[in-house]
Amino acid sequence: MPFSDQFLTQAYNGGGDPIIDLMRVKIDNTTYYFANNNENIESNITGSLQTFQKSRFNLTLPDDTEQGTPRATLKFEAADSQIMRALRETDNVIVFDIWLVLGSDVNTIEYGPTNYQSASVDISANAISIDLEVEPILHTQLPRERFTPNTFPGLFEGA
Numbered sequence: 001m002p003f004s005d006q007f008l009t010q011a012y013n014g015g016g017d018p019i020i021d022l023m024r025v026k027i028d029n030t031t032y033y034f035a036n037n038n039e040n041i042e043s044n045i046t047g048s049l050q051t052f053q054k055s056r057f058n059l060t061l062p063d064d065t066e067q068g069t070p071r072a073t074l075k076f077e078a079a080d081s082q083i084m085r086a087l088r089e090t091d092n093v094i095v096f097d098i099w100l101v102l103g104s105d106v107n108t109i110e111y112g113p114t115n116y117q118s119a120s121v122d123i124s125a126n127a128i129s130i131d132l133e134v135e136p137i138l139h140t141q142l143p144r145e146r147f148t149p150n151t152f153p154g155l156f157e158g159a
Helices: 003-015 080-091
Strands: 019-027 029-035 042-043 050-060 071-077 095-102 111-123 127-133
Touching: 003 019, 003 042, 003 095, 019 080, 029 080, 071 111, 080 111
Parallel strands: 029 050
Antiparallel strands: 019 029, 019 095, 042 050, 050 071, 071 127, 095 111, 111 127
């Protein structure tokens, strides 16, 4: 997806048109919408008009040199006790979708969505820290019985 010239100018040089992170969080059967902004944002980037609640969060991406499944960290302040309760009560994987938009045009996606799911959740009195996995492809079990030295000799040493 090519970035707009205005987005690239803002990303590299700064200026008066802020880049805003919009996040959709699916916990069990409930969906929450957050904007990393000091006011609510109404946007149709999800396919229908949604109000993204003002919030403060920080997404730290994994290092390029990290071994294993890449994990990002999402930290955010939760003023909404409803989401704190939902996070405490769920045993299911939490799904996150994050988009980047410009403040001047919140209905045009500049980047995204990036899709994550929760690996672990840590909740303190007023903040939430969530370890996110991009796609847990390394957790996929390979059926050992189907890959034998006779049928796939290149997979086995000395075969």
